[in-house]
Amino acid sequence: MKASLLIVDDDPVLSHALADRCRHWGHEVATAASGEEALGAAEKQSFDLIVLDLGLPGLSGLDVLERLKAADCTADVVVLTAHGSLDNAVEAVKRGAEDFLTKPADFDLLERAVDRCLERRRLAHLSAVLPGPEGAPVIGP
Amino acid sequence: MGLLRGIGIVVLCTLGLTFAALGYRHQWTLSELPEDPALEELSYPVSIGDYRAGTSESLRFLAESWPPGTRLLILDADGEAVVVPTVRRLGTAGLILTGLGGTVFLAVAVGFFAPRLHRRGIGRFFWILFPYGLSIMLGGIFFPRDGSALVAFLGFLQLACLAALPVTFLRLALVFPQRAAILDRARWLIPLLGVAAAGLVAWQTLVFSRYFRGPDPVHEPALGPALGAADLFIVGLTTIGVAVFAVRIRKLELTRERDQVRWLLWGFAIGAAPYVFLRTLPDLFGLPALMPDHADRLIELAIPLAFIMAVVRHQFLDIDVIIRRSLLYGLLASALIGVYLVTGIFFGQWFGEVPGLAPWVLPIILGLGAGAGFRPLRAALGRWIDRTFFKLAHDHDRTLDRLDRALASAGDPAEAAAVLDEAVRGALVPEVMAVVLRDADDTRISGDLASGWGDYVLRAAGVGHGLVMAAPRSTSLPELEGDDIPLDLLEEGFVILQPLHGDDGIVGVILLGNRQTRRRYLDQDLAFLAAAGRVVGRHLHRIDLMRKVAAETLARRRLAELDRLKSDFLAQVAHDLRTPVSGIAWSARNLLDGLAGDLNDDQVRYLDSIRSSGAHLNRLVDNLLEISRMENARGRITLADFDAPVPWNDALGALAPQAAAKNVTLELEGAELGQPVRGDRDKMVEVTVNLLDNAVKYTGPGTTVTVTVQPPDEGFQAVEVRDRGPGLRGQDPARLFGRFAQGEPSPHSSRKGFGLGLHIAATYVDLMGGSLDAADHPDGGAVFTCRLPLAASLSSVPDQGDPS
Secondary structure, three states: OOOEEEEEOOOHHHHHHHHHHHHHOOOEEEEEOOHHHHHHHHHHOOOOEEEEOOOOOOOOHHHHHHHHHHOOOOOEEEEEEOOOOHHHHHHHHHOOOOEEEEOOOOHHHHHHHHHHHHHHHHHHHHHHHOOOOOHHHHHOO | OHHHHHHHHHHHHHHHHHHHHHHHHHHHOOEEOOOOHHHHOOOOOEEEOOEEEOOHHHHHHHHOOOOOOOEEEEEOOOOOEEEEEOEEOOOHHHHHHHHHHHHHHHHHHHHHHHHHOOOOOOHHHHHHHHHHHHHHHOOOOOOOOOOOHHHHHHHHHHHHHHHHHHHHHHHHHHHOOOOOHHHHHOOOHHHHHHHHHHHHHHHHHHHHHHHHHOOOOOOHHHHHHHHHHHHHHHHHHHHHHHHHHHHHHOOOOOHHHHHHHHHHHHHHHHHOHHHHHHHHHHHHOOOOOOOOOOHHHHHOOHHHHHHHHHHHOOOOOOHHHHHHHHHHHHHHHHHHHHHHHHHHHHHHHHHHHOOOOOOOHHHHHHHHHHHHHHHHHHHHHHHHHHHHOOHHHHHHHHHHHHHHHHHHOOOOHHHHHHHHHHHHHHHHOOOEEEEEEEEOOEEEEEEOOOOOOHHHHHHHHHHOOOOOEEOOOOEOOHHHEOOOOOHHHHHOOOOEEEEEEEOOEEEEEEEEEOOOOOOOEOHHHHHHHHHHHHHHHHHHHHHHHHHHHHHHHHHHHHHHHHHHHHHHHHHHHHHHHHHHHHHHHHHHHHHHOOOOOOOOHHHHHHHHHHHHHHHHHHHHHHHHHHHHHHOOHHHHOOOEEEEOHHHHHHHHHHHHHHHHHOOOEEEEEOHHHOOEEEEOHHHHHHHHHHHHHHHHHHOOOOOEEEEEEOOOEOOEEEEEEEOOOOOOOOOOHHHHOOOOOOOOOOOOOOOOOOOOHHHHHHHHHHHOOOEEEEEEOOOOOEEEEEEEEEOHHHHOOOOOOOOO
């Protein structure tokens, strides 16, 4: 399934490798090297998924996450960080992150996380579009 | 209740002392017939004026009714007349001894025992000494011929006191120091004796008053039995009391109680027995007294002394306070008696002549006055006694109190030394003085001694075994003096060295000198100095402790801070390393997966190496992070049950690429033996990955690393990891598991780790209640054995097979 992704990471090497990989999976990919840039990009274009680093120069990843949610951004956010502590994970999920992965996450793991998110979005979209008294029976198990 | 009781006792004591003074005054005017041979030749009955006497005894009674010096004309039955002048019954010596004896009894009773009546067991002493003293002061007063109500009352009071004495004495013998069992069996005993005593008093009062109202032979026969019965009562009960004491003393187990009873026994044996057995007993049989007149008054003083000793031996009273207070109340009681005497003797007559003022008004007025003046008088007297008799000790005590308070706020030895210096200078006024204190490794000197003397003085004080050292002729206690003060200190003018004792020996010295005046230090001064030394020693110890605690707290805080910094640093480094590691891993993977076009075999092999090295680098970074988290790992261990082989399977999967890169085969044997074990499932992955990583690292290329699950044994399940490397090479396994230990570099591997993996593995296994061991395998290579406790459901019933 094709989707539009925004990869937010200040390290160009990581950003580049990850973007190539995501394109390889068949997604449209944009990158941002800072929190401000990411917020600007999210404002201009609506993404399905944002892969967000926490340790960003300027605005921190958690701040970006909070602003995105405050601005009613519909994109799901997967946090991908080198600072994988339990505290960070809890804080990220509290602020609305869908998933939390630590670098260097295996690409297979990352792919599963991305697919899971997109699948959930698709189902949610279906349940919103299809008429019916209850969403659940239409979708099935 | 307590207040009422106190008021009652004050009133009782005041009235008692008043009556004693009045009675004593009356004794001055008591008369008797002299020993005159002419009296022996009289034939009875005789008559004096209208009064008649049938026996010589009643004649003597009768004659007492006229003042001393009255010339009595005695007519006998044959009509012969004799003129005999009555004489003063108590001579000067008798008066002095009687006054002294009575005053001591009353002073001890009122001064020593009355203020302590609220204490258990004191009342019994008071109730003997008080009537005893009163009866001495009232001695020989009978019902007067002239019918004076006051004298009649005093006579009655004396009879009552005399009758009460043997009862209270016997009671004391039965209740001191513990209540005798017989008192519980015969509760009526003491009340019965009281009734008997009251009966005796009533009988004597009746007989005497009838006799003296109109002395006549008709009433004479009644006198003898009444007096005899009273004497018999005294002698009998006293004898029984002494016997009871003597019997009970052997049953007392406590030495202190035996001591107390012994004091009482001796007191009575010396003080009262002669009076009872040498005077009263012969009198009972009409025999002459076996002891000189008034000697009993002196001997009796043994009784109050013994009573005081018996109480002091109780050891519940502070001796110094006893002495002060007793002196105080004794003086007070004596002063009151003196006031009453003077008032009574010099103004009594005048008071008596005031129209409309009955004689009994005087004691009441005096009593009220004494009651009102008691407290201020006592306070003034107390101050006077403390200042006069205990001046030095008193002042020194106050100085010590002040010193203690001042030292409590001293924060370091220098301050303490200054406070001590000031206190000692104020109290002892020495010409030269110095305080030397040990402060950490240095010494601190304040006062008239140059710095540099410190160690010398401390060593000198150590010679005296920690006791005060005094130069010859410097104190009032020659036995304390000696030649052990070094000559150079004497030349500086110091004659006294008082060591200060801390927790670990001598912590300082006070030096004193009186070079010019050569005033000697009194024993009170030395006692003060020693006490000041103890006080300072205690406070120095406190200051020392406070400093140590503060230093330790600071050090611990610094250590904790350093530890935190180290952990933070490790965590930061690890996190920072992850970004480049990710770059390596991801880029290699992208290339391998053909994102940048097709690759030839060599390129694929090199990229595999890059990926494998990246994975290894990542594990090292993980270990660094684990180490930084390890500090509070105990709290993070979450125990759960899982099958023993499960984490090993995970690890085998994770290490497979690395093993393949090195051409190492990974095997798992005996997985079917695996039982549920208890541990932290996530941490166990760290353990197994690290152990396998270590094994793959050290085993040779083309060999096999074998993981063997062992059968459960004694509540544990062991899993062995065997490599085919160089083995331990004699290294201590404990060292191997240390934080930065590392085995000898493997000849088959150029890679070097941080040596953290084994440390992390051992630490986690230990936290889970298991153990990790390392040993050489007999066929070469090393064997690491990881034991975990079996799950609770298994280990709770070990070795108990179902018999069916």
